[in-house]
Amino acid sequence: MFELLLLAVGIVVALFVGFNIGGATTGPAFGPAVGAGAISKTGAAALMSAFFLSGGWTIGRQVVDTLGNDLVTDPGVFTIESSIVVLFFIGGALFVGNYYGVPASTSMTAVGAIAGLGVATDALNWAVMGEIAVWWIVAPIVGFWVSGMVGRYFYTRINRWVAITTTPGPLVEIDRTGAVPRPTPGPNTTRRELTGAVIVVGIGCLMAFSSGTSNIANAIAPLVGAGVDIDLMILLGCAAVAVGAFTIARRTLDTLGNDITELPLTAAIVVAIISSTIVVGLSAIGIPASFVIIATTSIVGLGWGRATRTSTIPEVVRGEQETNVSVGALAAEQPGEKAPPIGEEDPADIPGAADLFDPTTTGRVIIMQNVVPIISTVGAYVAFTALFRFVW
Incomplete structure (x- = not known):
């Protein structure tokens, strides 16, 4: 009975972690789509639930196996009791990040808590931990440089291709004249606007899938390592994520949807594609990847690439036929503008560069994103060092 x-x-604690994952990841995935009016909050939550489940049920098993079995040399250290403690530190550390308004990495936090258990019990597989750590360093660097190159050389062309020109009225309406209600374009919706909306929603689905491949392990791996059925835990974990997506995620959808000007729609799409591709690739080889960290460095890389790009474009400004401007200084990158050539000006002198790449804010985010996993690692290590031999 006690067992x-x-x-x-243990299951309740795991569901709580999954609930918070759903609340934290739905906004980044579908915030741009909701902000653009391409989908409702309820529709975003439904798609998040479905694609998170598909990612967790397929590729996510590889990451669950890594955290629940490979990361420790003795799977016996995972008991129901120790799993509860590990999940407690995962949830507690994530709460600290949420409190300070910094999206912490659930993957790094979960690995840190399990590593704390492994070190305390002399059961940490240092080879696997080293491989994970190497990828944690390499993946954000790859995201930064790929995004930087896109921002410096291709962003304007991409923006011209995917930009959504909003028209009055609803983007999509529900036609209920037939036996089965079906979505139809709004009365003023253009083909370009509809295509852009489909792209934005599709990117959200890709992000939801990539989140499932990596994040499901963070909620259930300790219990799976303790012997609980993986299929059951995936279903329960994904159900908890769905509850979070339909409830607390509405606030993050509001925030990201209304503040979409902070990260232009085209930029959000670029970052999502690059980050999701990296995360899915790492998950396929069993590496618990941090979408938050990779996306953050990708955003910084994209902003750096755009801020360091300058151009000379023909323009009639107060009688002058040619004016030197920076891409970052353009208040709105219109779909019809031409991709200008690369210039050589000093980035410090470029108007608008500070808005795209703020070292102070970036440093604060990166520091907190590393502090949160340290809290879970050190907390778990101290707890298991002091209590393991007496309790278990």
Whole structure:
């Protein structure tokens, strides 16, 4: 009876972690689509739930196996009791990040807590931990430079291709004249606008899938390592994510949807594609990747690439036929503008560069994103060092 009670407590804690994952990841995935009016909050939550489940049920198993079995040399250290403690530190550390308004990495936090258990019990697989750590360094660098090159050389062309020109009225309406209601374009919706909306929603689905491949392990791996059925835990974990997507995620959808000017729609699409591709690739080889960290460095890279790009474009400004401007200084990158050549000006002298690449804000975010996993690692290590031999 006591063991069943402990199992129930462990599952409740895992569901709480999954609930917070759903609330934290739905906004980044579908905020641009909601902000553009391409989908409702309810529709975003439904798609998040479905694609997170598909990612967790397929590729996500590889990451669950890494965290629940490969990361420790003795899977026996995972008991229901120790799993509860590990999940407690994962949830507690993530709460600290949320409190300070910094999106912390659930993957790094989860790996840190499990590593703390492994070190305390002398069961950490240092080879696997080293491989994960190497990829944690390499992946954000790849995201930064790929995004930087896109921002410096291709962003304007991409913006011209995917930009959505909003027309009055709803983007999509529901036709209920037939036996089965079906979505139809709004009365003023253009083909370009509809195509752009489909692209934005599709990117959100890709991000939801990539989140499932990596993040499902963060909620269930300790219990799976303790012997709980993986299929059952994936279904329960994804159900908890769905509850978070339909409830607390509405606030993050509001924030990201209304503040979309902070990250232009085209930039959001570029960052999402690059980050999701890297995360899915790492998840396929069993590496718990941090979408938050990769996306953050990708945003910084894209901003750096755009801020360091300058151009000379023909323009009639107060009688002058040619004016030197920077891409970052353009208040709105219109779909019809031409991609200008690369210039050589000093980035410090470029108007608008500070808005695209703020070292102070970037440093604060990166520091907090590293502090949160450290809290879970050190906390778990201290707890298991002090209590493991007496309790288990």
